[in-house]
Amino acid sequence: METIKQLNPTLWVFAAFLIAWVVVQAAMFVRLALDFNKKNNLLTKQEINDCVKIGSTSVIGPAINAIAICLSMVGLVGSADTFMRCGVIGAPMQEMFLAQQASAVAGVQFGTAEFTPSIMTFVLWMQVWGTIPFFIHLLISIKPLDLAANAGQKGSKKVGGPNFMQFMGMAAPMALMPYFMVGYLRTKGQRECLIVSLIAGIILNVVQKKTGSKFLANFSMIICMIIGMIVGEIAFNA
Amino acid sequence: MADNKEIKTGAMTPEEDYLANFMPSVHKIGRFTIIVAFFLSIAPFIYLYFIKGYNDVPFSMLFAGVAAVAPMLIGGWISEPLTYWPILGSAGIYMSYLAGNVMAMRFPVATAVQKNANTDISTPKGQVATIIGIATSIVINLVILFITVLVGGAILNAMPPKVLHSFNYCIVGMIGSMVLMRFSMGKGTLVQNFLDAVPYMCCGIFAYILVNFLVKGITMYGALIGVGLAVLIAYFKYKKARAEWEAANPDA
Structure with missing residues (x-):
C-alpha cells in the first residue's frame, strides 16, 4: 500500500492528461459532426437531443456493472491507475487481468x-x-477501410443508387448479435434474460409504433435491459 | 432548421460533402488524437522507469511479460476493430478505442441512436447521430467512473447483493432489444427485415459453432469470422442490387 500511496499523486497527473484527451477528442468529433449537420440539415434539434439522451442513459447499466471490478482495481493498483486505465481503452476486466499477469510474471x-x-x-x-x-x-487500418468501402461508390460512373456501405452496415450487426446470443442461450440466467428482453422488445416496438411515443423510442432499450436483468436474476436464483 | 438551410452554400449534396470533406476530417482528427493518446498512455511508464529510476525490473522481464499476455490478446488486437467498424463507423471507432468499453457501451449506444434516427452508419445522418451518441456516452461514463473511484465503495455497500449481481445481465438484456431495433429499422416490416437478415444471422451462428465446437483455438476470431462472412454476402447482394439499379436507370 505504501507504493500506491507514493505513486498515486504522480499517476493522477498523467491520468488527468489522458482523460482530458479523451474528452478533447470527443469534443472535436462532436464539433465536426454538428458543423456538418448545420451545413447539410440532416438531424433536427429534437433528434440531436434524443441522441444525447440515448447516449446518457444507455451507459448507466454497464458502467454500474463495472464498478465492482473498478473497486477491486483501486484496492490493488490505486485510484489514479484505475481511473486512467478504465477510462482509456479499458474494459476494466482486461486491465485487471493485465495487472494480475504483471504481478504473476514478477x-x-x-x-x-x-x-x-x-x-x-x-x-x-x-x-x-x-x-x-x-x-x-x-x-493502419481504418482510413484504408473507409477508402475501400467508398471506392465502389466513387468509382462508379453512375451517380446514386445502392452503395456497399448500406449493405455492410446492415450485415455486420446482424451477424455479430446472434454470435453473442447463441453463447447467452447456453447459460442459465443469461438465457432467460435474453428471451424476456427480446419479447419485451417486440411488445414495446408494437406499442411505440401504435402510440408514436417518443419516450418509448428513446428508452425502450433501457426498459428491456431492466426487465431482462430482473428476470435473469430471478432465473439464476431459482 | 429552416435557418440551417440558408447557411448551406455551394452545390454539393450532403453525400458529396460527406465524402469530400467530412470523412477526410474524421481521419485527420482520429489519427492525430490517437497518435497523441499513444504517447500519453505510455508516458507514465517512461517517466517512472527512465526518469524516476524505478527500473529494478530488467528489460528481459518487460519482454517476458508482454510475451506472456500477447498470445491471449493478439486475437482481440487484430479482430475487434475490424468487427466493430461496420457498426460504429470511422469516427465512432476512433472514439471507442480511445475511451474503451466498446462492446458494453459504444456498440449499444450506436445501435440505439441509429435506430432512433431511422438510419445506419452508411449514411451521413447515421454518422452524425452515432458521433453525438458515443461522445455523450463517453462523458457520462467518465463521470460515473470518477465517482466510482472516489466513493464507489459506499455505492456498492448500499446495494443488495442480488441487485449487484443482476448488473451482470445488463449487456445481455441490451443485446435482446438491439436485435429488435435492427429489425424495426428501414422501410420493411419487422418480419420482412427479419427475413432479410436471416443470411447474416446464420453467419454469426455458424461462426459461433465453428469456433466453439468444430475448430479449437480460434475463439478470439469468432466474431470477426461471423462479420466477415456476413460482409461477403452483403457484397454479393450489393453487386446484384447495383446491377439491377443500373439496368433500371440507364441515364443515371
Whole structure:
C-alpha cells in the first residue's frame, strides 16, 4: 500500500492528461459532426437531443456493472491507475487481468512489501500493452477501410443508387448479435434474460409504433435491459 | 432548421460533402488524437522507469511479460476493430478505442441512436447521430467512473447483493432489444427485415459453432469470422442490387 500511496499523486497527473484527451477528442468529433449537420440539415434539434439522451442513459447499466471490478482495481493498483486505465481503452476486466499477469510474471503479490514502485511501473507497462496495439491497428487500418468501402461508390460512373456501405452496415450487426446470443442461450440466467428482453422488445416496438411515443423510442432499450436483468436474476436464483 | 438551410452554400449534396470533406476530417482528427493518446498512455511508464529510476525490473522481464499476455490478446488486437467498424463507423471507432468499453457501451449506444434516427452508419445522418451518441456516452461514463473511484465503495455497500449481481445481465438484456431495433429499422416490416437478415444471422451462428465446437483455438476470431462472412454476402447482394439499379436507370 505504501507504493500506491507514493505513486498515486504522480499517476493522477498523467491520468488527468489522458482523460482530458479523451474528452478533447470527443469534443472535436462532436464539433465536426454538428458543423456538418448545420451545413447539410440532416438531424433536427429534437433528434440531436434524443441522441444525447440515448447516449446518457444507455451507459448507466454497464458502467454500474463495472464498478465492482473498478473497486477491486483501486484496492490493488490505486485510484489514479484505475481511473486512467478504465477510462482509456479499458474494459476494466482486461486491465485487471493485465495487472494480475504483471504481478504473476514478477512473482510478487499486491499489497506486500515486495510490491515496490518498480513493480508498479511494470504493471503500468503491461497495461499499456492492452492499449498500444489497438492504437497501431486504428492508425493502419481504418482510413484504408473507409477508402475501400467508398471506392465502389466513387468509382462508379453512375451517380446514386445502392452503395456497399448500406449493405455492410446492415450485415455486420446482424451477424455479430446472434454470435453473442447463441453463447447467452447456453447459460442459465443469461438465457432467460435474453428471451424476456427480446419479447419485451417486440411488445414495446408494437406499442411505440401504435402510440408514436417518443419516450418509448428513446428508452425502450433501457426498459428491456431492466426487465431482462430482473428476470435473469430471478432465473439464476431459482 | 429552416435557418440551417440558408447557411448551406455551394452545390454539393450532403453525400458529396460527406465524402469530400467530412470523412477526410474524421481521419485527420482520429489519427492525430490517437497518435497523441499513444504517447500519453505510455508516458507514465517512461517517466517512472527512465526518469524516476524505478527500473529494478530488467528489460528481459518487460519482454517476458508482454510475451506472456500477447498470445491471449493478439486475437482481440487484430479482430475487434475490424468487427466493430461496420457498426460504429470511422469516427465512432476512433472514439471507442480511445475511451474503451466498446462492446458494453459504444456498440449499444450506436445501435440505439441509429435506430432512433431511422438510419445506419452508411449514411451521413447515421454518422452524425452515432458521433453525438458515443461522445455523450463517453462523458457520462467518465463521470460515473470518477465517482466510482472516489466513493464507489459506499455505492456498492448500499446495494443488495442480488441487485449487484443482476448488473451482470445488463449487456445481455441490451443485446435482446438491439436485435429488435435492427429489425424495426428501414422501410420493411419487422418480419420482412427479419427475413432479410436471416443470411447474416446464420453467419454469426455458424461462426459461433465453428469456433466453439468444430475448430479449437480460434475463439478470439469468432466474431470477426461471423462479420466477415456476413460482409461477403452483403457484397454479393450489393453487386446484384447495383446491377439491377443500373439496368433500371440507364441515364443515371
